[in-house]
Amino acid sequence: MASVPKANELIAGTDHKPPKTGWMDTPVEFRPGTWCYSGKSKNLEVVGLPNPREWSPIDDDWKLPENWKEIIFEGLRERIHKYRSFQLFMDICVRCGACADKCHFFIGSGDPKNMPVLRAELLRSVYRKDFTLAGKILGKMAGARELTEDVVKEWFFYFFQCTECRRCSVFCPYGIDTAEITIIGRELLNLLGLNIDWITAPVANCYMTGNHLGIQPHAFKDMIEFFVEEIEEVTGVKIEPTFNRKGAEILFITPSGDVFADPGTYTLMGYLMLFHEIGLDYTWSTYASEGGNFGLFTSHEMMKRLNSKMYAEAKRLGVKWILGGECGHMWRVINQYMDTMNGPADFLEEPVSPITGTKFENAKSTKMVHLVEFTADLIKHGKLKLDKSRNDHLKVTFHDSCNPARAMGFFEEPRYVLNNVCNHFYDMPPNTIREQTFCCGSGSGLNTDEYMEMRMRGGLPRANAVKHVHEQHGVNMLSCICAIDRAVLPPLMNYWVPGVDVTGVHELVGNALVMEGEHERTTDLRGEPLEGMEDSDNEDL
């Protein structure tokens, strides 16, 4: 009789079963789509990062410095002494597992090394071996292991897989902030010259030119003026923004993504329209032309250096305070780190809204106010004329961007604005929003195209919740207040929830804003016909 293989035998011998070895002894495999390109040497050189060279994670030889072990141990020792929180995070975890299934990368990939507890163990195991007595004596039995090149490769793989979103820390009974462990992990890797191009290039460009892409002042100005023309086409109103204007009351800084990447560009149009309408005395800077700070994803020192540029520019221009656009990690840097890095910014004034007189006491020290908070205050005081029906073609939900949500507790303001500019707003399920929001899956410098497969894994829990409101309420627009979100959520939606587009909150404000002297609007800022205007003649637009 012929031998017929059983159905499950057909697939045996491939990758059916997980590896037989324990996690400590299972090296990582660098498959395409699961790792980011390495940092280019020229970008490391320009900001003085160690060990600049050409290398790739798929090479066997990563060209580490000869004394690489010594560098890591010394770096670890230094940081343990410098950051008490880090030492605590190394020592106090009892491996209760509360965080285990809270990470979006774990939920989406199923890879146990993405359980925050285990990701931290990658570093803790080395710490135990050389910094604790139990680890020195008992070795593996005490959860300790030798530092080898494979361990370093594993760190690179997983510390550039965590988006530092801090969802896990919400659930830790001890308050361990695994993002801070990743931050230190990346700092240690940087000591060996192990970093990714999508972070080091923006860092170098930001340092040299002022923004992530290295857009020079004249081009930056041209780009903003491009939007001035677009706004005039949609509204008939001519806006005249100023650049590098000394003596302006306010310096406005937003992520450069809003200037060049759709759909953030429509959000930028919303900013311009709002400022024009309320007659704000503000200026753009073509030097501090970046709200984002990829230094946060490199090292504390780099974060400090890039952050200082914004304040240096505020000082040079002689403004009273800084208004910041819809950005994610810029606000984490401002709210959590700026004050002790470069602050307090005593040369600036405590921010007061020139329109409503509201004092932003929360920004007393950093002197930097979040635009959504500023706009919510304008609306609360009845300073804006809004026609919500202009967003009636949209059914909107809101993605709490990780940093404003978990690093600022910024939950109500965006929802307040949204409810005032659109009629159809639906929140996603409670365990996927506000403090428990799911990351977009591409934050902390991982929003690069070669990483698309991993990004789809990391973004799965977020997309799953969007899918729910899409199916329940017909939601077709996902709003957010972060430039990385605006860049990465469109492909995420395209893969998981086709039919849902992405917007910044101020794009919707721009749509609803009734402006002095405007002509009748027939389209939204994207040129899409407004409800009831589908048949109007838009040929001139």
Added chain:
Amino acid sequence: MDLENFLTQHQSAILKRWFNFIIDTYPPETAKLFKREKDPFANPVGSTIFQGMQGLYQELVREIDPETASPFLDKIIRIRAIQDFSPSRAIAFVFVLKDLVREQSRAADDPEETLSQDDLTSFDGRIDRLAMLAFDIYVQCREKLYELRVNEVKNRTHRLLQRANLLAEIPDQEPSL
């Protein structure tokens, strides 16, 4: 017993074993959590896979209609196409039903309760049709992934040049009447 009745009667047992087979392709620590957590937002992989399997099972009880079966297959494959599985492993869960149904049939005490060879052949045909659909969906998912990547690169470069006024593009012309 005829095929439809057999599949309906043994639905919960077969579904359970089928679900366990899929989830056991993940590492053991993960599988435990994917099986245990019932909240669809805390555990989208486990719950989406289960929903997809329930729908597919109903399709198998009837005949396979590609129109109605595809969305259920898509639920499962869209997830596995971007996880750490080879293509064959990503869609292997379809084939394994052949074994599971045979085992369930053999386990019946009463010969009247088992499936005939004809029924098994008919069932295998349904699985084969499902497998062809699964192959199509898997490839669509991977194509989509690469399309997203290409689009991201294209949009970034082109829009940037356009906005910086570095392009002299031929303006769109109205068609002459």
